[in-house]
Amino acid sequence: MDYEIYPLGDQSLIIQFGDGISEETNALVHAAAEKIRQASLPGLIEIVPAFHTLTVHYQPFIVGSTFPYRKILSELHTILSNDGQTNRLKGRCIKIPVCYDEEFAPDLSFVAQLNNLRTEEVIQIHTSNSYHVYFLGFSPGFPFLGGMDNRIATPRRDTPREKIASGSIGIAGAQTGIYPIETPGGWRIIGRTPLTLFNPKKTHPTLLKPGDTILFFPITKDEFYSWEDRTWELQ
Amino acid sequence: MGITVIKPGLFTTIQDYGRFGYQQLGIVPSGAMDSYALRIANMIVDNQDMESTIEITMMGPTLRFDKSATISIFGANMSPEINGIPVQTGKPLLIQRGEIVSFRKLVSGARCYLAVHGGIQVPKILDSKSTYVKGRIGGLNGLPLKAQDIIPIQESRMNKRAKWFLAPEWFQYCVSKSPIRIIEGKQFNMFNKNAKRDFLQTIYKIQSNSDRMGYRLQGEPLSLSAPKELITEGVTMGSIQVPPDGQPIILMADRQTTGGYPKIAQVASVDLPILAQKKPGDEIHFEMISLEAAQSLLIEREKQLRVLKKMIKEQNRGEVQYVQN
Numbered sequence: 021m022d023y024e025i026y027p028l029g030d031q032s033l034i035i036q037f038g039d040g041i042s043e044e045t046n047a048l049v050h051a052a053a054e055k056i057r058q059a060s061l062p063g064l065i066e067i068v069p070a071f072h073t074l075t076v077h078y079q080p081f082i083v084g085s086t087f088p089y090r091k092i093l094s095e096l097h098t099i100l101s102n103d104g105q106t107n108r109l110k111g112r113c114i115k116i117p118v119c120y121d122e123e124f125a126p127d128l129s130f131v132a133q134l135n136n137l138r139t140e141e142v143i144q145i146h147t148s149n150s151y152h153v154y155f156l157g158f159s160p161g162f163p164f165l166g167g168m169d170n171r172i173a174t175p176r177r178d179t180p181r182e183k184i185a186s187g188s189i190g191i192a193g194a195q196t197g198i199y200p201i202e203t204p205g206g207w208r209i210i211g212r213t214p215l216t217l218f219n220p221k222k223t224h225p226t227l228l229k230p231g232d233t234i235l236f237f238p239i240t241k242d243e244f245y246s247w248e249d250r251t252w253e254l255q
Numbered sequence: 256m257g258i259t260v261i262k263p264g265l266f267t268t269i270q271d272y273g274r275f276g277y278q279q280l281g282i283v284p285s286g287a288m289d290s291y292a293l294r295i296a297n298m299i300v301d302n303q304d305m306e307s308t309i310e311i312t313m314m315g316p317t318l319r320f321d322k323s324a325t326i327s328i329f330g331a332n333m334s335p336e337i338n339g340i341p342v343q344t345g346k347p348l349l350i351q352r353g354e355i356v357s358f359r360k361l362v363s364g365a366r367c368y369l370a371v372h373g374g375i376q377v378p379k380i381l382d383s384k385s386t387y388v389k390g391r392i393g394g395l396n397g398l399p400l401k402a403q404d405i406i407p408i409q410e411s412r413m414n415k416r417a418k419w420f421l422a423p424e425w426f427q428y429c430v431s432k433s434p435i436r437i438i439e440g441k442q443f444n445m446f447n448k449n450a451k452r453d454f455l456q457t458i459y460k461i462q463s464n465s466d467r468m469g470y471r472l473q474g475e476p477l478s479l480s481a482p483k484e485l486i487t488e489g490v491t492m493g494s495i496q497v498p499p500d501g502q503p504i505i506l507m508a509d510r511q512t513t514g515g516y517p518k519i520a521q522v523a524s525v526d527l528p529i530l531a532q533k534k535p536g537d538e539i540h541f542e543m544i545s546l547e548a549a550q551s552l553l554i555e556r557e558k559q560l561r562v563l564k565k566m567i568k569e570q571n572r573g574e575v576q577y578v579q580n
Contacts, residue, residue, distance in 0.1 A: 026441045029521035030549040032491045034441060041486060053279075068278045068489045070513050075489025077278070080550045081557040087547050088554075156281040157487065157513035160390050164487065200281075201390055220380050220392045226280045 021048060021100060027089055028075060031065075035074045035096070041166065045072045046154050050230060052100055059099045063092070069155045069230060071164065111153070111231035114251065116198070116213050118147070118189050118236045119244035124212035131174045131191060131208055142210065143238055145169045146189075151196065153232040161200035161218035161226035165234070168196045180206035187213045189236070200226070214239075214247035227251060256321040257376070258406040261355070264316035269375050269394035269406070270368075270508075272305030274383035278512040284492075285385040285393065288467060288508045289366050289531035292330035294560060295425070296370035298567045299327035299347055304560075306374040307384035309406070311367050313534055315358025316400060318369075320350045322410040325372040329421075331364025331429055331532055345421030347372075347571065349413045364429030364532035373409030387509060389468075419570040429532045434542035436526045438549050440495060440518035442485070450477035454503070454519055455541055463535040467509040470530070472539075476501025479517060487515040493522035493530075505530065523549035525556050 026034045037048045049069045056067055056076065063082035068075040076096070080088035120128060120143045132139045151165040158164075173194040181204060184190070188199045190207025199205060200217035217227045228234065239247070260267075272293065273286025287293035287310055294304040309316075315333045328335050328344040335342055335358050342348055344367075350356065356369070377384050377394060386394030395404055443451070459472035477497050490496065494506045496516035505522060506514070507530075522530060523544060533539060 027438065027521075027546050028441060028489060028491055028518075029438060029493055030524050030546060030553055032489070034489055036488075039486075066276050066278055068512055070488045071486050073486075073488040075278075075491075075513075077275075077491065080553055086551065086554075088550055089546055155513075156279065158281055158511050160277075160280060160282045160392075162281050203389060218390070220390070225277070225282070225381060230279075 021052070023048075023052070023100065025093055025096065030089070031080060032075055032077045033089065033092070035076065035100075037072050037074075039072065041071045041154070043152055043154075043166065049074050049155075055099050055102065056096070061092070061095060061099070063088070068157075070157060071154050111229075111233050113150075113233045113235065114228065115235050115237055116215060117239040117243070117247060118211040118213050119239050119241055120211040121241045121244070123241065124185075124188070124244070125210045127174075127177075127191075127208035128210045131172055131210055134174055135172055137171070142172050145172050146196065146210065147236045147238055151234045151236075153228050153230050153234065155230045156226060156228065159199070159201055159203050160220075161228065163197060163228045163232075163234070165196055168194055170194055174208045176206040177208065180204050184209060185212060187215065187217070189213060212244070214244050215249050215251055219252065222252070256405070257408045258324075258371075259319045259321055260400045260402055260404040260406065261317040261319055262357075263400040263402055263404070264311055264358070265314035266312040267316045267400040268310050268386040268388070269307055269377060270310040270385045271307040271383055272385075273508070274381055274385050274387070274393070277381050281512050282381065282390070283387060283509055283512055285387040285467075285509050286383070287368065287385075289330055289368070289528045291428070291528035291556075291560075292366070292368045292531075293370075295345075295421070295563070296327050296329040296368040298564050299329065299345065299421075300325050300370050300372040301568070301571055302370060302372065302374055304564070306370065307377070308371075309369040309375065309400075311358070311369060313361055313365055315367070317355060317357040318406075319355050320352060321405075322408060323352045323412045324350045324408055325411045325413050326350055326356070327370045328367055329370070330367035332362040332426065333367055334359035334362060343420055345425060346419060347413065347417040349416055363426070365534040366531055371408045372411045376407035376409060389509065417571070428529050431529045431532075433529070434540050435530055436523040436544045436549065436552075437495070437520040437541045438523060438544065438546050440520045442517035443519055445479050445481075445483060445517055446497075446519055447478055447480040450479075450501075450519070453477060455543060458538050458540045459503070461533055461535050461537050461539065465535050467507055469507050469510060470505040470533070472503045472505070474502070477503065477519065483517075485515050485517055487513045490514040490518065491521075493524065493527055494518050495520045495522065507531070523552060525549065525552040
């Protein structure tokens, strides 16, 4: 496992695997996360996987020594060099209904125009790929997804919108994603799902987990308004 | 019954030390902007260091206590009063049922913490009582306080008034003009020579659109030596990101869990409380130190706080006794 470790201030550090986005690299990130979790390192607060990095937050005072960073560094090297088996993330396949009606899709026609497509073609392309959940970040339950078709890639808006409704499906460059809560955002909005992606009352508060695969399928406006969210029952 | 909010103040929220353990789900820790003040406010009323408090921003609320309580106020000086009579901060204060706590002028700093013996009795959401307004979680329905809100607290009375108080030196950091100490960021060396120099020489003014999520600074635009699109990675409180417009943003308590802008530097944790006490319009400048120095300062700070906690416990043992029902 090749990696490099960089400090992120005096209470965190970043372990970086390679320098690109791929499912293989991301699998290394999640495998390393699992190893570190199992090692129950004293002073460890939490670990945060991303595309090709794993951020480790720790308490220097509890880690101890006069230079805690050096100490935790050597402990991490030991943990990561251990060849013990880690389970690969068991991803589920989750189907996400999306209403692409213009009421929920202010940027759909722009995405179509920019890419010389008809809006139906954008929807067709967006719903034919499957998407890998690399990690959750940015806001509660927001999935960073890989696998979008480049034919519908569209740059972000120059000026972000003040409010993006929860459930909105967006495109930013060659990425697609779902806004679980209402936040400001610069992504091009092409639809909305009636599903709840973030529920703080649950012990596991996010619908999606890293390693999941998701598929989008189109629904009508009537279906959107009458949708019964059963997805959480799978959990 | 608890505390009735008569006037909410500018931006008043319930905050504890933070919601840790959920960043891997994209959930930010939030928590007190000034965790140093939070801990001291809690120590004064014999709470756990990380207990929930009321975080008050620049303009204080007016609060009516419908239960007697023991409280403390620590951090920024906002001229607090009980029933219109100015009170000393940094000590346990006895509030009788029906008394009103209010604030007048902001004299120094930007945030103060009102701790109540026993903590704020709101439910924990994902292990924390901290309010995260954007995610509508924690505190009172995930929102800042508004008029007529009732903040649930535990009733407590002291058998006599405490005579001890914290020396003014403990509040000095709220008016500190010293440079904010920083450590090189992960992408420091991607910035060009001018940017590295300017960043350390500029006196930055905190912009008006700064909040619990981040402080925006304005100065000479900072550029990378060569344009590069970064892959989103972890960030933390105190990370200083530079978006394409070249104006740095210091991430604070309600930051995102990950970010895609290059990080020129990271604020040394020991100076985050100083930063949390700055308000829009205030000026700051930076001084680079080593990671090892930053960690040893942080360890010193922790030792100092542990000594303070012991001292306070001893003072309170002699002077303060709580009656609970």
